[in-house]
Amino acid sequence: MRKNMTRPRTAAAIALLLAGSAALTACGGARSEPSATKADGSTAPSAPPVENPIVTTYDGGLYVLDGTTLKVAEDIPLAGFNRVNPAGDDRHVMVSTATGFRVMDAVGRRLTDVEFKGAKPGHVVRHAGRTVLFADGTGEVTVFDPKDLGDTKPQAETYSSAHAHHGVAIQLADGELLTTLGTEEKRAGITVLDKDREEIVRSEECPGVHGEATARDEAVVIGCEDGALIYRDGAVKKVSSPDAYGRIGNQAGSDASPVVLGDYKKDKDAELERPEQVSLIDTVTGKLRLVDLGTSYTFRSLARGPHGEALVLGTDGRIHVIDPSTGKVTRRIAALGSWQEPLDWQQPRPALFVRDTTAYVSDPAHRKLLAIDLASGERSASVTLPKAVNEVSGVTAH
Numbered sequence: 001m002r003k004n005m006t007r008p009r010t011a012a013a014i015a016l017l018l019a020g021s022a023a024l025t026a027c028g029g030a031r032s033e034p035s036a037t038k039a040d041g042s043t044a045p046s047a048p049p050v051e052n053p054i055v056t057t058y059d060g061g062l063y064v065l066d067g068t069t070l071k072v073a074e075d076i077p078l079a080g081f082n083r084v085n086p087a088g089d090d091r092h093v094m095v096s097t098a099t100g101f102r103v104m105d106a107v108g109r110r111l112t113d114v115e116f117k118g119a120k121p122g123h124v125v126r127h128a129g130r131t132v133l134f135a136d137g138t139g140e141v142t143v144f145d146p147k148d149l150g151d152t153k154p155q156a157e158t159y160s161s162a163h164a165h166h167g168v169a170i171q172l173a174d175g176e177l178l179t180t181l182g183t184e185e186k187r188a189g190i191t192v193l194d195k196d197r198e199e200i201v202r203s204e205e206c207p208g209v210h211g212e213a214t215a216r217d218e219a220v221v222i223g224c225e226d227g228a229l230i231y232r233d234g235a236v237k238k239v240s241s242p243d244a245y246g247r248i249g250n251q252a253g254s255d256a257s258p259v260v261l262g263d264y265k266k267d268k269d270a271e272l273e274r275p276e277q278v279s280l281i282d283t284v285t286g287k288l289r290l291v292d293l294g295t296s297y298t299f300r301s302l303a304r305g306p307h308g309e310a311l312v313l314g315t316d317g318r319i320h321v322i323d324p325s326t327g328k329v330t331r332r333i334a335a336l337g338s339w340q341e342p343l344d345w346q347q348p349r350p351a352l353f354v355r356d357t358t359a360y361v362s363d364p365a366h367r368k369l370l371a372i373d374l375a376s377g378e379r380s381a382s383v384t385l386p387k388a389v390n391e392v393s394g395v396t397a398h
Contacts, residue, residue: 046108047074053106054353054360054394055093056369057082058387062095064109067355067394070369070383074109081346086396088126088146093393094133096121101133101142103149106395114153116142122166126396127214128173139164141179143171159197168212170220176200178220178231180209190222190229190236203229203236213253213260216308219283221260223248228262230283239281239288241266248279250299256308258284259324263299272343278302278312280324289327293320298341300351300391303359305374311359313352315339319359319372333377335370336363346390353392364388 052067062082064074083096087103095102100117101124104110119137126132126146133142139161148154161167165182172178175195181188181204189204208225215221219232227241228248241248241264248262262279274296280289295314303311309330310322317338321331341349348364358380359372367388371381 049107050074050109052355052395053093053109054369054392055084055104055106056362056385056389056393057084057391058348058385058389060387062104063385063389064106065369065383067358068371068381070371070381072383072385075386076109076111078111082391083121084391084393085124086126086393087124087149088129088131088396089149090395092146092149093395094124094131096124100135112151114149114151116153116156118142119164120166123168123212125168125170125212127170128218130171132169132171132177134167134169134179136166137164139167141169141177143177159193166210168210168222170212170214172218172220178212178222180222182209190231192231192236200234201231201236203238205229205238208247208249210249211251211262213251213262214255215253215260215283216255216258217283219258221251221253221262221281221283223251223262225268227288228260228279228281230281230286232283237286239286241279241288242290246279248281250302251281252302252304252310254304254308256306257304257324258282259308259310261302261304261310261312261322261324263297263302264290272341274315274341278310278322280310280322280327291322291327291329293329295320296341298349299345300349303352303354305354306357311352311354311374313350313361315341319352319361319374321374331377333359333372333374335359335361335372336366336368339365348388348390351389351392353394355394355396360392360394362389362392364390 050073054065061077091107103114118135122136123134131146141159144154144156163183167180169179177193187209189206191202192200206224211223222229225247228239230237243266245268247265251262253260260281264277264279265273267273295316301313312320317336319333351362353360361370
């Protein structure tokens with residue numbers, strides 16, 4: 001396969017747009033809880049804050065739950081198909097709606113009026129103290145400091161991709177911006193820009209580029225239909241799949257491990273492939289290892305444990321714990337009954353979200369959400385909800 005990793009001669013190769021968003025106000029990061037206004041104009045104390053909140057989506061709204069007891073603290077109606085991701089701090093989550101990325105104060109159990117507008121809001125990435133949003137409908141990348149989130153829009157930097165596409169971007173600790181290349185018809189690779197947004201390196205050796213994850217020492221892995229790209233120390237390395245079509249599209253990384261966990265699909269013509277292998281990409285050696293699980297899983301099944309262990313929620317209802325350095329399945333933790341992935345990706349299916357030593361697992365068939373202690377394997381809490389949970393997320397820092 002011909003290599004295509006070049007450094008451009010001029011900065012004109014990149015379409016660049018830098019813009020400041022609305023100015024940050026002094027109260028942007030305030031911790032005070034808002035007060036409710038009564039009919040007579042006086043104020044009433046707000047509802048008590050939610051401890052370490054978990055946020056789930058359902059058809060028509062969001063639940064905010066106490067992260068320990070799983071008691072429902074708030075039911076927030078919100079029409080449409082919505083997605084939810086950590087915002088990067090200990091208070092907020094980002095809710096992707098039809099019009100853009102909305103900021104939710106999960107501790108305060110309310111949606112704020114802050115919104116980063118964008119057609120087809122897609123990936124939300126948190127790394128090195130910055131949160132990066134990618135709007136698929138425009139190709140616009142938005143970067144901000146999550147500590148500045150509040151009731152006013154934080155100051156942000158924006159970058160415009162050359163073409164709109166389903167993509168993803170991440171900003172590294174030194175200010176470099178890695179973002180995908182593509183169009184609505186074809187996605188081809190990545191480009192890396194320095195802090196002045198001039199191109200450092202690019203690779204167009206990644207057909208169907210999708211998803212990202214960061215490993216120890218800030219190595220970034222990007223999925224391809226024939227393997228993955230690793231960006232590390234200013235250079236891009238291609239890792240090829242053992243199959244002609246070996247698609248890696250969703251990954252999970254950990255600062256505790258140089259190995260990234262990825263999915264792995266090898267039937268290009270399948271209407272819906274239910275894979276039983278996962279991939280482990282070593283960002284130091286550049287090697288890819290496949291692990292047979294003996295059960296299928298979905299794109300909401302991948303996570304990492306507190307010590308870097310790779311976690312996969314299988315359709316057999318168990319969390320498969322994998323040692324990333326050896327590829328051995330070391331434990332299987334019972335979570336729920338067996339299930340099958342629906343054909344429509346927007347339909348609910350069990351999801352796995354891990355925070356510290358707790359795994360949160362949804363069971364939409366029984367309208368349940370479970371909290372499981374990863375050390376003991378025991379269930380620490382559970383709740384039955386009025387409607388089936390779709391996505392599960394929460395604040396990332398305690």
